[in-house]
Amino acid sequence: MDKMLKYASILIILISFVSFYKTFQEYKILNSGNKITVSVFSVPISCSESSKISKAYFTFYFNEKKQSKRLEGRCSINVGDKINLITNDSKDVFLFEDEDIHFEFLAGLLIFIVGIYCYYKASK
Known part of the structure; x- marks a missing residue:
């Protein structure tokens, strides 16, 4: 033991x-x-649809690649909004x-x- x-x-x-x-x-x-500004492409799971299993997130395009980010309690984000984010040099976080x-x-x-x-x- x-x-x-x-x-x-x-x-x-x-x-x-x-x-x-x-x-x-x-x-x-x-x-x-690096500070970047992205445009919200979609909100597949909103805060009202979020659960313990599927968390709320939004998607956006950056460098011609579709990315996603959890909303982290920011429930007022809508499609088309401009969001300020910070990313690393490899642009994957x-x-x-x-x-x-x-x-x-x-x-x-x-x-x-x-x-x-x-x-x-x-x-x-």
């Missing part, structure tokens, strides 16, 4: 590192990314200018702490 807990805790710690890496990349994009990533950072930290705690308990 302790051996399984030890492996599970290592897995949890690895997951937390992935979460930290993703959040750090988003932080860098928010602070030094899009964030709202005021997107808050603190929750993701705290979630990664919490997962890390749980992993360390489980590893400590398994090592006793």
